[in-house]
Amino acid sequence: MPSWVAIGFEEYRKRMPRECSVEMVELASAKRTKQADVQKIIAAEGQRLLSNIKSADFVIALEVTGKQWSTAELAKKLESWQGVQHNISILIGGPDGLSADCLKRANEKWSLSALTFPHPLVRVILAEQLYRGWSLMNNHPYHRE
Numbered sequence: 001m002p003s004w005v006a007i008g009f010e011e012y013r014k015r016m017p018r019e020c021s022v023e024m025v026e027l028a029s030a031k032r033t034k035q036a037d038v039q040k041i042i043a044a045e046g047q048r049l050l051s052n053i054k055s056a057d058f059v060i061a062l063e064v065t066g067k068q069w070s071t072a073e074l075a076k077k078l079e080s081w082q083g084v085q086h087n088i089s090i091l092i093g094g095p096d097g098l099s100a101d102c103l104k105r106a107n108e109k110w111s112l113s114a115l116t117f118p119h120p121l122v123r124v125i126l127a128e129q130l131y132r133g134w135s136l137m138n139n140h141p142y143h144r145e
Contacts, residue, residue: 005120012127020082020134022127025052029094038096046099049091057089059106061098062122066109071143074133077108092122 013022027048030041053059058081069077081088090110091102103109112125135142 001120001123005123008124009127012124012131015131016134020078020130022130024123027052032095042094042096042099043101045094046102049093049098049102050105053089053091053105054087057087058084060088060090060108060110061103061106062090062092062112062126063098063103063106063109064111064114064116066111068111068113071129071132071136074129075136078130078133079137090126092119092126095119 009024013024016022027045030036030044032038032041091098091106093099093102112122112129117125132143134140
């Protein structure tokens, strides 16, 4: 990933309080060739993702067909997720999306936008939106309406 991705993600990660900390686990993408079987790649990536979450985790899949939330709705989601008392795992798929198994495992499906974003930018947008939601939930001045 370009250095700006790590810098942007880290900026918002470090702003999060301990009770709402954010950690990224990065998994290598499969090599794609012109002859590659995309469905096999998606399935293999899905298995790697699922092997990195615990059975008790509350799972949110980033999915284009998921529900889009306003900032206020995200703040309410964050508040409810904190009540779950388990790890919250947010799955970001590869360039071809998440596997059917990942979508089936998800407790919620979230669409950041109807727009398509490059994978590196999603990391920064996600971290910023989590921070923004937390700031609204806690009456922090970062979020302005």
